[in-house]
Amino acid sequence: MYGSTNITEEDARRMNVSDEEPEKLLAFEDRIARGEKIEPGDWMPKEYRRQLLRMIEQHAHSEIVGALPEGTWITRAPNFRRKLALIAKVQDEIGHGQLLYSAAETLGKTREQMLEDLLNGKSKYSNVFNYPAKTWADIAVIGFLVDGAAIVNQVINSKGSYGPYCRALERICYEESFHLKQGHDNVVYLATGTKHQRAILQDAINRWYRPLLHFFGPPDKMSAHSEKLMKWKVKLASNDDMRNQFLDQYVPKILELDITFPDPNLRKNNDGIWEFSDPDWEEFKRVINGGGPCNAERLEVRRYAEEAGRWVRQALLNPQEKYQVPLA
Amino acid sequence: MSSLDPRVNRLDTKKVKDGELHTNSHLITWEVFHQEKRGKQVTHCGIVHASTPEIALVLAKEQFARRGKTTNLWVAKTTDIYTFSSEDEDIFETTPEKTFREPGAYKVRGRIEKFQKENKADV
Ligand SMILES: [Fe+2]
Numbered sequence A: 001m002y003g004s005t006n007i008t009e010e011d012a013r014r015m016n017v018s019d020e021e022p023e024k025l026l027a028f029e030d031r032i033a034r035g036e037k038i039e040p041g042d043w044m045p046k047e048y049r050r051q052l053l054r055m056i057e058q059h060a061h062s063e064i065v066g067a068l069p070e071g072t073w074i075t076r077a078p079n080f081r082r083k084l085a086l087i088a089k090v091q092d093e094i095g096h097g098q099l100l101y102s103a104a105e106t107l108g109k110t111r112e113q114m115l116e117d118l119l120n121g122k123s124k125y126s127n128v129f130n131y132p133a134k135t136w137a138d139i140a141v142i143g144f145l146v147d148g149a150a151i152v153n154q155v156i157n158s159k160g161s162y163g164p165y166c167r168a169l170e171r172i173c174y175e176e177s178f179h180l181k182q183g184h185d186n187v188v189y190l191a192t193g194t195k196h197q198r199a200i201l202q203d204a205i206n207r208w209y210r211p212l213l214h215f216f217g218p219p220d221k222m223s224a225h226s227e228k229l230m231k232w233k234v235k236l237a238s239n240d241d242m243r244n245q246f247l248d249q250y251v252p253k254i255l256e257l258d259i260t261f262p263d264p265n266l267r268k269n270n271d272g273i274w275e276f277s278d279p280d281w282e283e284f285k286r287v288i289n290g291g292g293p294c295n296a297e298r299l300e301v302r303r304y305a306e307e308a309g310r311w312v313r314q315a316l317l318n319p320q321e322k323y324q325v326p327l328a
Numbered sequence B: 001m002s003s004l005d006p007r008v009n010r011l012d013t014k015k016v017k018d019g020e021l022h023t024n025s026h027l028i029t030w031e032v033f034h035q036e037k038r039g040k041q042v043t044h045c046g047i048v049h050a051s052t053p054e055i056a057l058v059l060a061k062e063q064f065a066r067r068g069k070t071t072n073l074w075v076a077k078t079t080d081i082y083t084f085s086s087e088d089e090d091i092f093e094t095t096p097e098k099t100f101r102e103p104g105a106y107k108v109r110g111r112i113e114k115f116q117k118e119n120k121a122d123v
């Protein structure tokens, strides 16, 4: 579903390009300024490679882990058509993970190493997937609003400078539009349904409101900026700008169903900027560091899958085979 | 672990010993090519990792032919594909002198009209 570049203070300090060859760096930056894409065989600064790899890898992990809360409900979908749609969506998300791992591999890290780092906790995935899907209404809200948020981010990232990532995102965004539509359909059916259906939808919105505000990362005033990453078109919009775009697009679509958000301060001011109460950024940090309601379960399920499936992988492997970086 | 997911509760996740990948060898990387319709070109669309070409095709089908139209998929080992170095991109640059290769460079209408006008005057 989603990968974000939340640049920590430490990271911003490490954005050092002083040891790069000035001529090559200049040509590289000129190429990006002209709107040209960077391809895997091209020269690139070490920091560009490192930040992109981290971002794409996190994005890939988010797709794989993101399929877990939704997969929960496949066996309990309310009817056959909803079940087909959910299976298709979950399959798409795993496919997105595959596409993104391939793109990340072109930057020089093997897929096995990325999976290893997901399992040992070294690399992160989107925080939003550390919350549970308690009822069927959660599936509606995830499909509509979590995927909606992911689309805002992914459409912006697809205008970035790295060719393989842009190509993967184009395919992904095309499929995401189905996720969004079926999610909206699902939300509207619940909102226009029985009292109980409206109640579980309202309850799900109440619980997902904060994780959705957290989705785009800390406010700009709290996060370190990196002019370089903007210039290199690795990061293309600030966290606050993306969050505002999301609220602008999706809040009205919930309000028109007579469903509310659990925040008396949520409103659009005269400059077109959405205001909201502090969504508790301490909780955001807590969940990133493993303290969310589902962090342990998500990783435990992934570890189980790796261990239970090991004999199959082992049977297929040829120990003589050398790893080959994909071409594009 | 008690989960909201009944399937997770059915798994014996406690049996997991270390939950690590233990992979010190790799699957083969395959470049995948896709043909949308009869009569269209087959174009590169991405990669898969698989131990045999048959499995590569199955994975490619799941990944690149889930929706829309497909008439065929091809896979080829990445190691079997030869490319130019990206530093050599300039070898493809068309110089202005190569207009003789383009249809727009051949304009004769003016010459014909001039010929016809002079021819008429002669009569
Ligand atoms: Fe996705």
Ligand SMILES: [Fe+2]
Residues within 6 Å of the ligand: A001, A093, A147, A150, A176, A179
């Ligand atoms: Fe999605």
